Amino acid sequence: MKKSPLPVQNICGPEKQKIGKEALVKLLRWHFGHSEFRGKQLEAIEAVLSGRDCFCLMPTGGGKSLCYQIPALAKTGIVLVVSPLIALMENQVMALKAKGIAAEYLSSTQTAQVKSKIYEDIESGKPSLRLLYVTPELIATSGFMSKLTKIHARALLNLIAIDEAHCISTWGHDFRPSYRKLSSLRNRLPGIPLLALTATAVPKVQKDVMESLSLHNPLVLKSSFNRPNIYYEVRYKDLMDDPYADLCNFLKSHGDICGIVYCLERTTCDDLASHLSKHGVTCAAYHAGLNSKLRSSILDDWISAKTQVVVATVAFGMGIDRKDVRIVCHFNIPKSMEAFYQESGRAGRDQLPSRSLLYYGVDDRKRMEFILGTAKNNKSQSSSLQDDTSKKSLADFRQMVEYCENSGCRRKKILESFGEQVPASLCGKTCDACKDPHLVSKYLGELTSACTFRNHSSRIFISSSANLHDEEQISEFWSRDEEASGSEEDISDADENLDVDGPKNMFESRSVTNSSLNDRIELLQRAEESYYRNDLPDKQVHKIDKNNITEALREAGKQRLLNTMKQNQQKLDVLRIDYEESARTLENECHKKYGKSGKSFYLSQLASTVRWISTANSEELVNRLNSSQSPGCSAMTAKSDCSLPSVSPSGGKSMVTDDEKLHDSGVSETPLRALQHASEDTKLPPIPSFSDFINSRNPNDNKNLKSRKQPPSRDHKNPDKRVRNQ
Ligand SMILES: Nc1ncnc2c1ncn2[C@@H]1O[C@H](COP(=O)(O)OP(=O)(O)OP(=O)(O)O)[C@@H](O)[C@H]1O
Ligand SMILES: [Mg+2]
Numbered sequence: 001m002k003k004s005p006l007p008v009q010n011i012c013g014p015e016k017q018k019i020g021k022e023a024l025v026k027l028l029r030w031h032f033g034h035s036e037f038r039g040k041q042l043e044a045i046e047a048v049l050s051g052r053d054c055f056c057l058m059p060t061g062g063g064k065s066l067c068y069q070i071p072a073l074a075k076t077g078i079v080l081v082v083s084p085l086i087a088l089m090e091n092q093v094m095a096l097k098a099k100g101i102a103a104e105y106l107s108s109t110q111t112a113q114v115k116s117k118i119y120e121d122i123e124s125g126k127p128s129l130r131l132l133y134v135t136p137e138l139i140a141t142s143g144f145m146s147k148l149t150k151i152h153a154r155a156l157l158n159l160i161a162i163d164e165a166h167c168i169s170t171w172g173h174d175f176r177p178s179y180r181k182l183s184s185l186r187n188r189l190p191g192i193p194l195l196a197l198t199a200t201a202v203p204k205v206q207k208d209v210m211e212s213l214s215l216h217n218p219l220v221l222k223s224s225f226n227r228p229n230i231y232y233e234v235r236y237k238d239l240m241d242d243p244y245a246d247l248c249n250f251l252k253s254h255g256d257i258c259g260i261v262y263c264l265e266r267t268t269c270d271d272l273a274s275h276l277s278k279h280g281v282t283c284a285a286y287h288a289g290l291n292s293k294l295r296s297s298i299l300d301d302w303i304s305a306k307t308q309v310v311v312a313t314v315a316f317g318m319g320i321d322r323k324d325v326r327i328v329c330h331f332n333i334p335k336s337m338e339a340f341y342q343e344s345g346r347a348g349r350d351q352l353p354s355r356s357l358l359y360y361g362v363d364d365r366k367r368m369e370f371i372l373g374t375a376k377n378n379k380s381q382s383s384s385l386q387d388d389t390s391k392k393s394l395a396d397f398r399q400m401v402e403y404c405e406n407s408g409c410r411r412k413k414i415l416e417s418f419g420e421q422v423p424a425s426l427c428g429k430t431c432d433a434c435k436d437p438h439l440v441s442k443y444l445g446e447l448t449s450a451c452t453f454r455n456h457s458s459r460i461f462i463s464s465s466a467n468l469h470d471e472e473q474i475s476e477f478w479s480r481d482e483e484a485s486g487s488e489e490d491i492s493d494a495d496e497n498l499d500v501d502g503p504k505n506m507f508e509s510r511s512v513t514n515s516s517l518n519d520r521i522e523l524l525q526r527a528e529e530s531y532y533r534n535d536l537p538d539k540q541v542h543k544i545d546k547n548n549i550t551e552a553l554r555e556a557g558k559q560r561l562l563n564t565m566k567q568n569q570q571k572l573d574v575l576r577i578d579y580e581e582s583a584r585t586l587e588n589e590c591h592k593k594y595g596k597s598g599k600s601f602y603l604s605q606l607a608s609t610v611r612w613i614s615t616a617n618s619e620e621l622v623n624r625l626n627s628s629q630s631p632g633c634s635a636m637t638a639k640s641d642c643s644l645p646s647v648s649p650s651g652g653k654s655m656v657t658d659d660e661k662l663h664d665s666g667v668s669e670t671p672l673r674a675l676q677h678a679s680e681d682t683k684l685p686p687i688p689s690f691s692d693f694i695n696s697r698n699p700n701d702n703k704n705l706k707s708r709k710q711p712p713s714r715d716h717k718n719p720d721k722r723v724r725n726q
Pocket of ligand 1: 034035036037038041058059060061062063064065066198199321323349
């Protein structure tokens with residue numbers, strides 16, 4: 001229903017006149033239907049209305065948006081809101097419009113007509129608009145800045161609100177290079193109060209945000225990070241027979257509730273969503289590998305409660321505003337406490353009891369250590385800034401591991417990681433460790449035994465990833481950060497094209513400033529995708545259906561798998577294996593599983609398999625190859641009439657040992673010879689290295705990608721590890 005603008009007009013006083021609390025509460029009730037301000041909302045609103053800068057740290061779901069929405073209604077003129085995501089802007093603008101509040105957003109996704117209507121209004125000298133949401137990229141363009149300057153000169157710019165302000169800090173978990181450009185706002189638009197809002201900023205990030213934005217004598221408002229309505233729990237994958245079944249039962253036992261399950265990889269999302277669906281949970285997978293149309297329909301179905309659970313990567317991120325999320329589950333350990341807090345904080349925004357459940361697995365931990373450690377090793381040659389960033393990533397992750405591996409109150413650990421000292425009694429048995437400390441201690445004991453049993457060296461944090469893989473292997477993408485920055489892509493492209501002052505070349509600019517792991521991984525992801533795109537001749541690409549899995553693509557996929565096996569030769573040498581056949585088998589498996597679902601699913605599965613090969617041990621590889629074969633044809637006893645890869649485990653020297661025995665078995669060419677041929681003869685498709693990719697950004701010039709690198713992470717779903725150690 002459209003609301004009359006009358007209350008706004010009534011309280012608009014002369015410039016310096018203080019707007020009283022009553023009038024503000026009236027606005028709150030009239031426009032938003034809330035009876036009272038929450039937490040520090042009123043203080044923030046009064047500060048910015050009086051012209052003072054404000055730094056506002058409120059927990060997720062704390063109601064930060066109202067801190068700039070109410071000021072926008074209290075004064076004629078415009079409140080500019082900087083937001084990191086188009087989806088976030090769209091949601092808020094839609095919700096405000098539904099309340100009859102004049103709000104718009106400017107982004108590359110809008111038509112020229114819509115944009116010029118907005119510009120017309122804000123340049124009219126008497127804008128009807130109250131809230132204008134923009135991306136940080138747009139702010140950096142000279143065109144938009146000159147419009148802002150004009151509005152400013154006419155005293156029509158009341159406030160600049162910077163939402164998710166932690167994105168400005170390289171120390172924050174969601175650093176966005178484009179946010180750095182906001183540091184010029186203070187000088188360019190003097191006298192306009194700045195309001196920085198965030199839910200997740202450790203003390204160092206808080207300081208960095210305030211300094212970067214040059215906040216002048218800001219009112220610093222910090223609410224506790226505590227989310228008392230969320231119950232925290234960790235479950236241990238290594239102690240379970242089947243974590244999929246455990247999660248499924250958990251979700252079903254809570255009835256028809258709304259939930260989010262976060263996974264590290266796209267393929268896990270697809271697998272898990274399909275498993276849950278089969279077992280009666282209405283759910284959908286959501287990740288950056290799906291096209292935007294599909295993504296928004298999945299989001300719509302979830303928002304409108306048609307879908308109960310979304311199984312997602314971190315692409316399902318900021319701006320997801322459904323109040324009644326009852327469960328947020330992490331199926332893989334997140335990379336930092338900040339990420340965990342932000343994601344788990346999507347539960348219970350209506351303040352009702354909700355749950356955070358994290359499935360911790362030692363393999364998951366090692367995988368994460370590997371990627372962070374590899375980044376560190378690679379960066380050791382680079383600047384000290386890069387080293388610092390890597391060290392910080394590892395330290396951040398350490399907190400997450402401690403959250404899972406130590407006994408003691410989970411809530412306390414979360415709060416302490418944000419610099420809050422609280423007594424354990426604060427929790428009031430709202431985490432598993434406080435509710436049932438003996439059980440948690442027992443699980444941790446079992447975990448130690450299980451790890452020892454499985455020959456994991458120890459639970460001591462951060463094994464040297466250099467022992468696992470050489471640094472070549474960094475080039476395989478690891479999707480977690482790409483997923484998050486996939487959203488950044490959504491906002492950046494066209495806006496950056498407008499950028500007259502800003503850098504012409506995103507990659508060039510980033511190579512200078514963005515030493516963060518996130519950016520590197522994002523670029524590597526793009527390199528990966530570019531590799532697949534560029535592998536086909538241009539004309540062919542245009543001709544084929546975008547979603548079509550061509551023979552050429554399949555062949556490239558097979559070659560990629562083959563290449564990975566060869567790069568892991570040393571590790572796999574303990575096997576006697578026909579690499580060519582093995583690659584074909586694995587490619588077939590990917591195609592069989594996801595061929596019908598489309599190219600992105602197929603490529604995602606393929607990439608996951610590549611990662612898996614690079615980390616799997618010989619036994620795992622044997623198992624997988626064997627399970628991929630047709631019934632009755634065992635790879636362990638492969639004969640010449642079986643066109644499947646011939647493999648045996650490392651201990652298999654006694655079973656099938658050397659060339660002679662293979663000759664005896666009737667195989668025309670020994671696996672060892674096949675291996676040699678593969679090394680000598682196979683022309684492998686080039687996979688761009690990180691630097692090659694950056695240097696070859698010209699889309700017409702992708703042919704000089706020469707070097708070849710290798711994936712770092714491993715598939716989480718290792719059936720062998722589900723050992724319950726009683
Ligand atoms: N004073 C209030 N009374 C009741 N509900 C409120 C109040 N202020 C905000 N809310 C509600 O709380 C929910 C969360 O608000 P909002 O999206 O502004 O949170 P946030 O702090 O920006 O969270 P996030 O960090 O996740 O972005 C919204 O649904 C909003 O309507
Ligand atoms: Mg918000």
